[in-house]
Amino acid sequence: MIKFIAVFGLLVSCSETQDIRPVFALFHSFELEGSEPIWMARAKVTVDALTHNPSNRTASKAMISIESNQLTPEERRKVDNLALSGKRYQLKAVDTSTGHHVIAYTYHADPLQQTLKLSLDPSGFLEGVTFLPAGREQVIVDIMQLAPQPETATYIQRMDHERREREKTQGQDNRNFFAKYWMYIVPLVIFLLISGAGNPEGQ
Known part of the structure; x- marks a missing residue:
């Protein structure tokens, strides 16, 4: 089961208190059809009750839920064979509110054990996806911080x-x-x- 943790910075761009509930669909590929990756559903990440009150310039802690698809033994074998053949594991994150997607890849021997970071802008929209070394948590959600605006x-x-x-x-x-x-x-x-x-x- 994939575990999730959220990491938040300061949000300073909003004029009113906002409730943001971004949802991201994750797809991965460990084989190709010709030169194109075959995408398969891996998980759906929902950031629940992300509330920001600009009066105190802080972001509340969000609850994150996950609907994860378990790999079959055959799919797990294909993932394990990627490192042996020198091929890359690819992951696509789709922002379901905009359709915008970001693709990341890794040559790690066990990509499913790596930490995955989803980077969001201050409004909660997807900006980037990064593979990190394996850690205590499998996924982190990082809210980008805006630089202070000049008076x-x-x-x-x-x-x-x-x-x-x-x-x-x-x-x-x-x-x-x-x-x-x-x-x-x-x-x-x-x-x-x-x-x-x-x-x-x-x-």
Whole structure:
């Protein structure tokens, strides 16, 4: 029987208290038909009562239920033969609310013993699937955390201050005399040099 644990971060993107109940269908493949994997149902994962209250910027602990399909002895033998033949075990997770799916694969000798991590965005939609080394739990569900958003008023004030500073410095030329008027000085010097070289008698 597959065991599940949920790991949650902070959720800060919602404007109201939300009840999210994502459901994910898991399929796996350990043989091909031509070059295409043959997908077979492995389990259905339901995250129950995932509630977030943005007023305290925390996420409550969710209950997770699982409906798992047991492998037949023949299917188990095929999984065991994958490592011996150097082939990969593939798993597809489907977000049933959107139809979006993510495929992960592993060459582990016993992929059914690896920990599987389902990564969700702060709204509970599927973002990624990762195989992890075998651990105490078989599956973890990880809610991605949004980075803190900048305060709009502070940002606008800073931009306004920078604009005023730029306006103060506009029109002020702090270059030295030569840097300002080199385009007039250089032609004059060249003219004097040419004139002196062409009239040696006057020296």
